[in-house]
Amino acid sequence: MSVAASRIEASAAARGRAISFRPLPWLWPLFLLLILGVLVIYPVARLVLGSLTDVNPMTAREALPPLTLEHYLDLAVNPTVRAATVNSLLACSFGALLSVVTGLLFAWIVVRTNTPMKGLIRSAGLMPLFIPPLVAGFAWSLLGSPETGLINVVLQAMGLPWKVNFYSLTGITVVFGVYYAPYVFMFTASALENMDPSLEEASEVSGSSVFQTMMRITIPLMAPAILSGGLLAFVIMLGVYGTPAILGTPANEPFLTTYLFSLLSWTPPLYNKAAAVSMLLVAVTALGIWLQQRALRGRSFVTVAGKSFRPKLIDLGRWRYFTLAFGLLYLFFVVVLPFAALLIVAFRKYMFVPDIGSLFDARQYSLGHFEALFANPLTMRSIWNSLIVGGAAAIFGGALAFAIAYTVQRTSVRLRTPIDYIATVPVAIPGLVIGVAYLWAWVGLPGGLYGTTAILAIAFIARFLPDTMKALSTSLIQIHRELEEASWICGLGLLTTIRKVVVPLTLPGLISGMTLLFVLSIRELGSSLFLYTSDSIIMSVLLLDFWEGGSIGVSAAFSVFQSALLFLIIGSVSWLTRRKR
Amino acid sequence: MKYQMLISALIAALATSAQAAEFKADPALVAAASKEGAVTIYTANQLESEQQLAKRFNTRFPDVKIEIVRAPGSRLIARVDAEAASGKLAADIIEFSDSGLAKSYEKLLADYAPANAGKYPAEIRAISAKMWPKTAWGYVLAYNKALVKNPPKSWADLSKPDFDEKLGWIPAGAGGTSWTLAMFQRKVLGESEWKNLATKQPVMHPSDSPLLAAVIRGEVRVVPLKTNSIIPAMKDGAPIGIVYPADGVPMTVSVAGISATAPHPNAARLYLDWILSEEGQETWVNNSGGMTVLAGGSLPEGAEKAGLKLWFPSIKEYAELRNGWVNEWNTVFNYRQ
Numbered sequence: 067m068s069v070a071a072s073r074i075e076a077s078a079a080a081r082g083r084a085i086s087f088r089p090l091p092w093l094w095p096l097f098l099l100l101i102l103g104v105l106v107i108y109p110v111a112r113l114v115l116g117s118l119t120d121v122n123p124m125t126a127r128e129a130l131p132p133l134t135l136e137h138y139l140d141l142a143v144n145p146t147v148r149a150a151t152v153n154s155l156l157a158c159s160f161g162a163l164l165s166v167v168t169g170l171l172f173a174w175i176v177v178r179t180n181t182p183m184k185g186l187i188r189s190a191g192l193m194p195l196f197i198p199p200l201v202a203g204f205a206w207s208l209l210g211s212p213e214t215g216l217i218n219v220v221l222q223a224m225g226l227p228w229k230v231n232f233y234s235l236t237g238i239t240v241v242f243g244v245y246y247a248p249y250v251f252m253f254t255a256s257a258l259e260n261m262d263p264s265l266e267e268a269s270e271v272s273g274s275s276v277f278q279t280m281m282r283i284t285i286p287l288m289a290p291a292i293l294s295g296g297l298l299a300f301v302i303m304l305g306v307y308g309t310p311a312i313l314g315t316p317a318n319e320p321f322l323t324t325y326l327f328s329l330l331s332w333t334p335p336l337y338n339k340a341a342a343v344s345m346l347l348v349a350v351t352a353l354g355i356w357l358q359q360r361a362l363r364g365r366s367f368v369t370v371a372g373k374s375f376r377p378k379l380i381d382l383g384r385w386r387y388f389t390l391a392f393g394l395l396y397l398f399f400v401v402v403l404p405f406a407a408l409l410i411v412a413f414r415k416y417m418f419v420p421d422i423g424s425l426f427d428a429r430q431y432s433l434g435h436f437e438a439l440f441a442n443p444l445t446m447r448s449i450w451n452s453l454i455v456g457g458a459a460a461i462f463g464g465a466l467a468f469a470i471a472y473t474v475q476r477t478s479v480r481l482r483t484p485i486d487y488i489a490t491v492p493v494a495i496p497g498l499v500i501g502v503a504y505l506w507a508w509v510g511l512p513g514g515l516y517g518t519t520a521i522l523a524i525a526f527i528a529r530f531l532p533d534t535m536k537a538l539s540t541s542l543i544q545i546h547r548e549l550e551e552a553s554w555i556c557g558l559g560l561l562t563t564i565r566k567v568v569v570p571l572t573l574p575g576l577i578s579g580m581t582l583l584f585v586l587s588i589r590e591l592g593s594s595l596f597l598y599t600s601d602s603i604i605m606s607v608l609l610l611d612f613w614e615g616g617s618i619g620v621s622a623a624f625s626v627f628q629s630a631l632l633f634l635i636i637g638s639v640s641w642l643t644r645r646k647r
Numbered sequence: 648m649k650y651q652m653l654i655s656a657l658i659a660a661l662a663t664s665a666q667a668a669e670f671k672a673d674p675a676l677v678a679a680a681s682k683e684g685a686v687t688i689y690t691a692n693q694l695e696s697e698q699q700l701a702k703r704f705n706t707r708f709p710d711v712k713i714e715i716v717r718a719p720g721s722r723l724i725a726r727v728d729a730e731a732a733s734g735k736l737a738a739d740i741i742e743f744s745d746s747g748l749a750k751s752y753e754k755l756l757a758d759y760a761p762a763n764a765g766k767y768p769a770e771i772r773a774i775s776a777k778m779w780p781k782t783a784w785g786y787v788l789a790y791n792k793a794l795v796k797n798p799p800k801s802w803a804d805l806s807k808p809d810f811d812e813k814l815g816w817i818p819a820g821a822g823g824t825s826w827t828l829a830m831f832q833r834k835v836l837g838e839s840e841w842k843n844l845a846t847k848q849p850v851m852h853p854s855d856s857p858l859l860a861a862v863i864r865g866e867v868r869v870v871p872l873k874t875n876s877i878i879p880a881m882k883d884g885a886p887i888g889i890v891y892p893a894d895g896v897p898m899t900v901s902v903a904g905i906s907a908t909a910p911h912p913n914a915a916r917l918y919l920d921w922i923l924s925e926e927g928q929e930t931w932v933n934n935s936g937g938m939t940v941l942a943g944g945s946l947p948e949g950a951e952k953a954g955l956k957l958w959f960p961s962i963k964e965y966a967e968l969r970n971g972w973v974n975e976w977n978t979v980f981n982y983r984q
Contacts, residue, residue: 334725600737616693
């Protein structure tokens, strides 16, 4: 019997044994659907309606205004939309390709080779996940701007005729490629860890070299995981605003996200056209997600075979120092160099570096930007708001994701499938589009949610629901049903079983899911750009305000502060969880 | 044209550096404002300029904390729209750098007039009875002193080959000030001016502040900027120089009013009374490098000697031409359409 067939049977058997949800068999799924309706369906429906009408969401009170396809027709003929679509597709495709090369190499080094300091290399491979795209874009504008980028200053000082220009499509592609490699790394590393090494051994026994084995056996076997990771990186890049905003604007290179933002920043804002552009972004993203899901489906045929393997380590000999150097170089370019640039700018009075000597002139440095940063009353408010919004999103989003994941995976209630499907929909909606959809949905309701920290938390919960559910599902799957059944037999009710058995057992997964949600919320920019007011401003938006306001030094100081804060939070959580274990 | 000459003549004739009269506030208003303790200002003006004004205001009235919400003109208006629609307008004072659009926001504002209302030109007062020229500024040229040895002397000089791909610019539709500049170029410098400039492939920045940062960093060599962006940075040691172009300085008058739903109406009133007073306007000019349309107001540092040709747009044309011309500008510069 093939692995696939045995999986199908096992899955059918599991469903047969699924816990029937006796109390409130209808009310519970309806309650979940109601929440998802408010979080996902209503805002998206308003957005679709907005793209098909001429009404202004600020003033519209009509239930069903006349419909028009004008905004979509305009998209088809508008040269800027065409340029933005081409730029987005080019930068994200080549960026994803670069991510695949980098991420795969990392996965191979970490899982299959005897490279020294693998722990450090593994951390290096994941570190970009915690650097907000805006901060990455900002740091690389300081390093790679064509006229005064620090890299160019150094190249000039060395007498070299080369010049780098990150204010370009190539620059954005490179930044995308290296900063989104962790997504490919995560997918391919776990595929490599779970792969049956016997085929590779057979290849080597037959006389193939390490390289030949890698090209002929390993990579083809991992193709679905590679494709899946690459497509995920592609759709995430497609929704990023910060990097193309900083590196693309000076080069007049529009992207779909920056174009969308400019439509709503114009006087007067073009809400309907923005809604149509949002739908275009959703369509492209959904296509990517669909392809990714298809690729992922194929993945189980080759990597998950029901038993675990200890992957054989390849002895690289002296080449292991080369792979170590690659890992360190990546760490240097992705983390060390950008943060060095941010630190220089944060402490430097004016960001004019005529020559390399000026970089080491102590008179040029002061704490002025940090003083200016904290003299602004919005700074402390934004920090406080970010922590509240992140905390609320983590707690309520974690609880909701747990409720949905548990219902879908462990019960046999009706409407499980639509609940699962709707909860996954936000994967295909870029953050900026969620923001526009929420603006459409809530702004016109006086005294309602708009302008509160709650709407930001709700938007983040909706946006990251699929990610949180995925993190939780993995731990739920690991708990054998026998434990729940034993609890039932002992006479404990469903809620008590969940509280006493399921939650404690899934706690590490729950904590890591909530931490993920907290971190993602703190660094999220796109979905908050249209939802904040002066009272509910959060750190990522204030950082953009500082940058747009030309306060480069203050922006750098704030970037350094935010990164330190994120590092501290992630460090503390992982230390606490380790202690608990 | 009559209107433009009138204001220019008024400013030129009365430009003196006489000691500004000290602002005398109504003690009851000061007490009420101090009790409210804060005032929130929505502005498109440069953050640093507003912070300097706030600092000076606080030396006189330390109990009123000033919160500045700053965004580029168009974004600020979108923000005001969204907050007003949801009943969450947090502003006490709203400032519009786009006097053409200001009129349509009158309904959000409370009745207000400063004690010295008569000292402001009637043409500016005609924008709205609820809005007052809190600040004014002129667009001049800034250049990086380390990189530009022969700075331009006029807007026309920018057409020299020295400045190919070396200019920074701001899109016409970004806000009131940039629209004034675009209008000035076309009406005063000639119909072909936009096309000439477009061939230079200027680097576009979303607002003044990033332009200032770009010229200081040396990303671009020459940029158009407000006097109040350049002068404070120069005083602070930034490596830039200022040029008052011989062929004219396009002027923007930024008007402000008190929100009808202001959470701190007395503090808002006190702040506007102060900034619109002779003391407030002199602070704006002498400390922040701005300009004023108050009768008898002075000019910023270095401006007197230059024999300024101030250019004010006609308020009627400002509103009427805007959309059509901005669209044309976008086409010429291949900017968002």
